[in-house]
Amino acid sequence: MAGLLRRVGRALLVHRSPSRRWYPDVWDLPGGHVRPGEQPSRALERELEEELGVTVTVAGQPFADVHAVDYRLSVWVIDQWEGEPVNRAPHEHDAVAWFGRADVGTLRLADRHVAELVRSALAVTGVP
Template structure:
């Protein structure tokens, strides 16, 4: 049974991906690097949730492709379903406009990923694959 529907954007630019560092005082997944995104509200379309979450967390607007998501991670133990869209273009300057959630946002190259503490065990492969598509 899935209790939490989540959405995330995997931002790519050049040979980098954008990650947000979750604050150490967060209840879920503290002190790890994560993709920007969040919960889908009851009755909300996942694409609209992604647009809302990215505006709330990064201050940017994205046009979410009508197809997709590009990846879905279902974690039955944690009872979550995470839908991830690749984001290659956006409007506005990326900024940490949710400092209560993240204490840092940063671009990482493929070589940096192995040394990071990430929010999900599938993220390293997902991030390397996304970077491989642009290299």
């Protein structure tokens, strides 16, 4: 599962470290894996605290579900959180940055769906 944090027409992405085994050296949405017995929404709250140092409450249904050959990803849009997002997982990510709708097309992304998700989520806010 992943969180698409958005603020004033921009979305937060994390850059996966070049040393990562899976999807190295690409921009991606923050998130992670669901532990056995853990609800996906609770897992996302935990992962965002661990990776970004922000406290969120995930409610409702995911904004999108992505099904690929080797993974399934549920994505929630997060508009409110406590704390300022920072990279608290330098072993996983080497950068954290905000991007607008036009920016995501210029990035090397973990999956083509990331650009579509960001554009779609930011279009809902009405900010170009």
